[in-house]
Amino acid sequence: MSTSTLSFEFFPPKTTDGIEKLRENREKLAKFNPEFFSVTFGAGGSTRDRTMDTVLEIQHEGYQAAPHISCVSSSKEEIRELLQLYQTQGIKRLVALRGDVPSGEVSAGDFRYAVELVDFIRAETGDHFHIEVAAYPEFHPEARTPAADLLNLKRKVDAGADSAITQYFYNADAYFRFIDQCAATGINIPIVPGIMPIYNITQLARFSSVCGAEIPRWLKMRLEEYGDDIESLRAFGVDVVSELCETLQTWGVPSLHFYTLNRSTIISKIIENIGE
Template sequence: MNNKTSFSFEFFPPKTAEGMANLRQVRSELAKFSPEFFSVTFGAGGSTRDRTMDTVLEIQDEGFGAAPHISCISSSKQEIRDLLQAYQAKGIKRLVTLRGDIPSGEVSVGDFKYASELVEFIRAETGDWFHLEVAAYPEFHPEAGSAQKDLENFKRKIDAGADSAITQYFYNVDAYFRFVEAAQKLGISAPIIPGIMPIYNYTQLARFSNVCGAEIPRWLRMRLEAYGDDLPSLRAFGVDVVADICGKLSQAGVDKMHFYTLNQAGIIGQIIRQL
């Protein structure tokens, strides 16, 4: 592994006091890897807004970099403006800026339709106060009309003022390299940080992948299915697979990686140590 590799870790805001206590322990374990920041997700339609902010502020109070996700779907400009002002007042300097998923049964998408519009709005409201991360999709967004249109949509987010991007997870490392190359050909020079998803169990991973469009290669799917209910063996195999992906990224000069933790630390620690 490149000794200069830096890590960041994504959490979701816990719903219970027990969940919050667990997350504090997880943060303590992941802090050993000197993360650049911890990010905290934002529920569909802003359903976790208060818990996201509470979690972010607690992380910041512990002395870590904290980056709330901010989603614009179903939000008005004034609601986003209030949220930006609240984060500015607390000294938060980084945002993960997303369109977000349309909640089930939602009729109105709010004042913003695309993440590029949100990025543009944040820049107009706050200038260069925030470092803005946006999403990128090496295997293309599930709603994309074509690979080219998806790349053009990504470029719009960068042109609107995004500083860098974090990708959806992938298990085909060539998809990431090809996406970065295609983005560079469009004139995109912003860093594109690979998103890394540890393998916790196959059913959960298949459900996530069906929603987000991330491919589980057939060879990997067949191996994972073969483990059945033997989670320890599946996870040990998954550590090897994901560590190999991270190793290939590092060998290619990638010096930042973003882990989707699902509020767990053990498997991620094994992956990083295996590097």
């Protein structure tokens, strides 16, 4: 089986111990020759400095880093400064997102939507950056309708997005139907599946309730059946996600993007499984 290219998402660590653990896990994942490592950006820019530090360290190690830029609560001048810094440091790829509004925040800054951020990046930097945006096979939780969600992605493409990374999913049919709908809407950029390993059911249910990703009933019940047997749950999760990745690869997806949660062991097992 031909293997898709890979990329990995990290979040910026808060502690010295977290920084060291991320370095160790990054080194383990680097053996899979990823296209890039992306680094998240906290709500309202709350991790701006830590995101920047992590991005620059990855870049200085010789890997391609792709910082997330979240526009909510950010001014145009703040985004402009970030773009200029990343340009001078040789960063060539960005993940442009609306981002989450911090709890209690009233002002949304100079941008309301990711399409405005994509448009601003293009106006400021031309074609310097490869811009990734978010896509939702099971639709954004705030979308009025599926059609409105597709049109929102189309606006981001028209504004200059080069490719998209999806929210995670466990139903491959949802992704394939979404790809067909995108094509029918005139969206012709690569749409990379986002892959979430399964670490525990509580965490996964919490993530999914926020982002709108569906946990299929059969999968939820099987995971709950393991109870406190985390080792068996994770082994089962590796099998489920490996099969999902194999199905996606069979149909020729351009790449796989792993949401690592700053870990490497389970993801390494999945990649080794799909490479066999």
